[in-house]
Amino acid sequence: MSELGLDQLPVRADLRGMTPYGAPQLEVPVALNTNENPIPPSAELSAAIGAAVAETARGLNRYPDRDATRLRADLARYLGHGLSQENVWAANGSNEILQQLLHVFGGPGRTALGFEPSYSMHPVLARVTGTAWMGLDRGQDFRIDPEEARAAVARHQPTLVLLTSPNNPTGTALELETVEAVAETCPGVVVVDEAYAEFRREGTPSAVSLLERYPRLIVTRTMSKAFALAGARIGYLAAxxxxxxxxxxxxxxxxxxxxxxxxxKTALDHATELLASVDELRAERDACVTWLRNQGYTVADSDANFVMFGTFSDRSAVWNGLLERGVLVREVGPPGWLRVTVGTATEMARFRAALLEVTHQA
Incomplete structure (x- = not known):
């Protein structure tokens, strides 16, 4: 086959120079870089999923339910708050949900606004849908002041505001007061990305509770994290x-x-079993935060299944040192910070030992 490069293809001018999104996919003993749930489905649940898929396979010559009506009804019941099937939409991961939102509410001549650091796919999805992206800085401790957010939205008049709670990569949860301030001010739609919602600390509310009061508010979720279904690619929203x-x-x-x-649907039928791992991972997260702070690191408060910590004069050297010891974390966030996904107790012990070795040598 003859040589052909991107520069020889009619790629859109605004996409030239971009690089694909993605964390390194490396074979390592301890992978703590993509915020997956480290606890796989049980043998019983795997068998139940296998049986359900086998039965479904008998009808794969036909198209699926185009609107996923039964799944949406189950998701509505899971969310509660009086929601019904008509309030829920599902797609291939929350990334497809976000892309669909930008396709329908964004586009040329429209602006999406977010507070950074935040999920790095937000500006990517904005760009590929022709939506202008405006990233504003978060405040102290990576929080968003409600009145400052209100003023920013009033000043810039975005078509979409993308908020994250808990926020990736910092783990910071939003106060509902901030969501309300933005929802009351935004002339378009407000999207709260709650991919890590199930990992919030006790008493931390969800924006789902505000849907009745704010009809232009949209809350996105995923089954990749708490439900340990990253490989199944199921995302959804409530609106x-x-x-x-x-x-x-x-x-x-x-x-x-x-x-x-x-x-x-089968996973939702076994929600109690799957969500039992959440408490275990919360405990590991809190223990990790305490240990890192005791070692002298600055650690962002986390309501997610990951922890962002620093700061390092050369975080790449620390990242590489951990990798050499079989531990893969994520080099993401503001300069000088690293993010570690919460793994099993054994994996977190490997992480702590490796970090001590690396920083002792640094």
Whole structure:
């Protein structure tokens, strides 16, 4: 096959120079870089999923339920707050949900606003949908002051505001007062990305509780984290039925496979079992925060299943030192910081030992 480079293809001018999103996928003994749940489904749940998929396979010659109606009803029951199927939409991971939102509410001549550091896919998705991105700095301790957020939204008049709670990569949870301030001011829609919601500390509220009061508020979730289904790619949102109807204008036909739908439904049937791991991971997270602070590191308060810590004069050297010892973390966030996903007790012990070795040599 003849040589061909990107510069020889008619790639959109605004995409030239971009690099694909993604964390390193390396074979290491302790992978703590992509915020996955380290506890796999039980043998019983795996068998239940296998049986459900096998039954579904008998009908794979037919298209799936185009609108995933039964799955959406189950997701609504899981969320509670009086939601119904009409309030919920599902897709291939919360990233596809976010992309659909930007397709339908963003586009040329429109602006999406976010507070950084935050999820690095937000500006990427904005750019590939032709939406202008405006990133504003978070305040002290990576928090967002409600009145400062209100003033920023009033000043810039964005079509979309993208908030994250808990925030990736810092782990910071939003106060509902901040969501309310933005929702009361934004002329467009406000999206609260709650991919890590189940890991919040006790008493930390969800923006789902505000949906009744703010019809232009949208809350996105995923089953990749707390439900340990990263490989299944199931994301969803809760919103006013009008917003769900709008998303169907841009969704691809039969976008969510029959097997994806039945895997998600089976997992929801076993939610109690799956979510039991959340308490274990919360305890490991809090222990990690305490240990890192005792070692003298600055650590961001975390309501997620990861911890951001620093600061390092050469974080790349620390990252490489950990990798050499079989521990993979993420080099992400503000300069000088690293992020570690919360793993099992054994994995976290390996991380602590490796970090001590690396920093002792540094």
């Amino acid at each position: 006013h039925p009008a917003a769900v109807e709008a998303l169907q204008l841009v969704r691809l036909p039969y976008h969510l496979s029959a097997t994806s739908q039945v895997v998600a």
